[in-house]
Amino acid sequence: MKNQFYAEVIEAIKKEKSDDFTKLKTKLSKKYGMSKIPSNIEIFLNSSEEDLKNLKLVTKPTRTLSGVATISVMTKPAGCPHGKCTFCPGGPDSIFGNVPQSYTGKEPATMRAIRNNFDAYLQVFSRLEQYAVLGQAFDKVELIIQGGTFPSMDAKYQNKFIADAYKAMNDFSAEFFVDEEIDLPKFKEFFELPGDFKNEERTRNVKEKILKLKGKNKIELLQEQKRNETAKIKCVGLTVETKPDWAFLEHGNQMLELGCTRVELGIQSVYEAPLKLTNRGHSIADTIKSIQILKDLGLKINAHYMLGLPGVDRDKEVEGLKQLFSDPNFKPDMLKIYPLLVMKGTPLYLQWKRGQYKPITTAEAAEIISEAKRFFPKWVRVMRVNRDIPTYVTSAGIDKTNLRQYVKELQEKKNIVCNCIRCREVGRNKTFENVEITIDEFEASNGKEFFIEAEDVKNNVLLGFCRLRFPSQQLRKEITDNTAMIRELHVYASSVAVGNLPKEKQVQHRGYGKKLMMKAEEIAKEHGKDKMLVISGIGAKEYYKKLGYDYDGVYMGKKL
Ligand code: SF4
Structure with a gap:
């Protein structure tokens, strides 16, 4: 059936039979029972060498x-x-x-x-x-x-x-x-x-x-x-x-030399007891210290946080997530929530078998996450709420892989609006009109953070953002007393395929990246800073060069 699909579709292109090629692909995919509509490149790859030279197809x-x-x-x-x-x-x-x-x-x-x-x-x-x-x-x-x-x-x-x-x-x-x-x-x-x-x-x-x-x-x-x-x-x-005890200064420096821009940090809890009970090998003090170091080096932090850990009462879970974002010692930039899964071959599995551990259920996790969504700040992105592990390898704990869907249903029922980055990103069927540059200023890990956004305030739609930090300590020679750091600059590419947005509303090339950078530089200067450092992915350095930045050790830098 697959071969017949490609034969017919290629023949149709050669004869320029259809004006609406997407429609034709959809129709033929249905006819031949394709599991998905093949991309144009897949069609090319299934063409003969002869056809390949002549097919006029946008790839x-x-x-x-x-x-x-x-x-x-x-x-x-x-x-x-x-x-x-x-x-x-x-x-x-x-x-x-x-x-x-x-x-x-x-x-x-x-x-x-x-x-x-x-x-x-x-x-x-x-x-x-x-x-x-x-x-x-x-x-x-x-x-x-x-x-x-x-x-x-x-x-x-x-x-x-x-x-x-x-x-x-x-x-x-x-x-x-x-x-x-x-x-x-x-x-x-x-x-x-x-x-x-x-x-x-x-x-x-x-x-x-x-x-x-x-x-x-x-x-x-x-x-x-x-x-x-x-x-x-x-x-x-x-x-x-x-993990936190492997995210101190020497590790941060080594990561920077490799070109690292973000650290996935397994902090797992804001409470001490579960760390001891699960043999995490680090303390809350280590977590706090590592977060401060990583931020002061300009790195972004994606915290991994577990629900259902031994030693945490269920009624303390929402409070824990709330503390994660209200306590300046934590405040990660991104969050992956992992409700604890019980798996064979682990000490936790034996504890569960002996009745010494009660796993968290799907309903409990959904309830906790939906309630916590009331408190997620605008500057955090909730990346995941569950692990990407098929349920057939787990013995107890969450038994659904689509936990996010359950959370969403509960949120709708309880009328809870989540303000995190992911929930406001342009493109998820969101349109925008008047875009403003707004600033959120807050204390974090003894330093000062500015979350600068390009957003449509009225419609609560986010088009891009920049994380500016005044570090709490000078951990490397590139970082002087008067240095400000840009830890993240992100402007969303709006793809019609994803967001169904008309062309004139696409975000790319509207210069939001530049506007956000200029705003960050302006704030830094107002606060007496004379140097800006940007943590840049290796392949993004050329972009910053165009904005007047130059190599400065592991960073890109500019005199203000
Ligand atoms: S969860 Fe596993 S990989 Fe992660 S710190 Fe513990 S032992 Fe290491």
């Missing part, structure tokens, strides 16, 4: 709302230095096999990592291939390093892993892009497409070709970072996963 990739393609890569299985948290699945030789700590081997990113022998180059390359086939834009990449406590791994390994990832983006750009366009015939030939992804011979062949590219020249971190600044596929953000 402009679609962009997601954030404008950035995410690539998660996993490090090799390794234990955490403190031992193991009582709920943590996975790890070397675990009940789930030899998988990274905290993962089960069943998550999409872990499965891809296993298929690619935990090689960062192979993982990135295969994800880029996927994006290309799906017709999604991947010229701006946010790279996420997962697999446990990355800064605790051997420094040489960290360095090589990240260099490999940059090189994969650089080589893919050099190999398959001609000017701004992907060279489809070359791409098709290299990846032996259309091909069966389960065909072992094809997989082996493609892997060999990728490894040959990887081995072509020596891989040096600095050199690959430099190459990436002007590559077609740019790494605009790099995220590293760690």
Whole structure:
């Protein structure tokens, strides 16, 4: 059926049979029972060499709302230095096999990592291939390093892993892009497409070709970072996963050298008792110290926070989440909520079996999260409310993967409006009229934060934002007494495919990025600052150069 679909659709294009190509694709997808409507690139990839030269088909990739393609890569299985948290699945030789700590081997990113022998180059390359086939834009990449406590791994390994990832983006750009366009015939030939992804011979062949590219020249971190600044596929953000006691100054500095812009920090609670009871290996004091250091280095913090931990009464959960954003010692920029799941092979599983631990239910988690949404500030983005683990590998705890949906229903019932970034982003069927630049000023980790937004206040729609900080301490030579720091600048790409917005309402190229930066500089000057530093993804440095910034150590800087 699949082949018939492609044959008919290609024939129709050749004969220019249809004005509305999307309609035709939809109709034929239904007719041939396709599981989804194929992208134009998929159609190209299923054409013969002859057809390929003549097909007139727009292959402009679609962009997601954030404008950035995410690539998660996993490090090799390794234990955490403190031992193991009582709920943590996975790890070397675990009940789930030899998988990274905290993962089960069943998550999409872990499965891809296993298929690619935990090689960062192979993982990135295969994800880029996927994006290309799906017709999604991947010229701006946010790279996420997962697999446990990355800064605790051997420094040489960290360095090589990240260099490999940059090189994969650089080589893919050099190999398959001609000017701004992907060279489809070359791409098709290299990846032996259309091909069966389960065909072992094809997989082996493609892997060999990728490894040959990887081995072509020596891989040096600095050199690959430099190459990436002007590559077609740019790494605009790099995220590293760690825990508070592995997120102090030396770790923060090492992360900055790698090009890190955001830290996923497993703080898990604002209470001391559950940290001890679950053998987290860090205290609340460590959490507070690490948050301050990371912010003062200019890094963004995406906190992981657990619900249902032993030692926390259910009626203290909402209060805990409230404290996370009212207590200046915490105030993370982003939040991933993980209701605790009980998994085989963990001490928590035995406690649950013995009746010593009562897991949190889906209804309880939904109730807590919906109530907490009353208190989420405008400057936090709630990234997730559940882990990406299939329920068949868990023994107790949340039994639905679509917890966000349950939370939403409860919110609607109780008339709770969430003000977090995610809930206000333009594009989620939101339109805007009058855009203003607004400022929220607050204390955080002994420093001063300014959350500057481009927003339509009346319609509560967010188009972009900037996080400006006056650090509480000068932790590196680049940071002087009078330095202000921009920890994040984000302007949403509004894609018609995502937001259904008319062209004139698209956010891109409206200069909001520049306006937000100018506002940040203005505020800094008003407060007597004479220098601005920006933490920039390696591939975003060119953008800041256009705004008058230049290299300043690991940052981009400008005299004010
Ligand atoms: S810190 Fe994270 S990865 Fe390490 S043992 Fe605890 S849960 Fe697992």
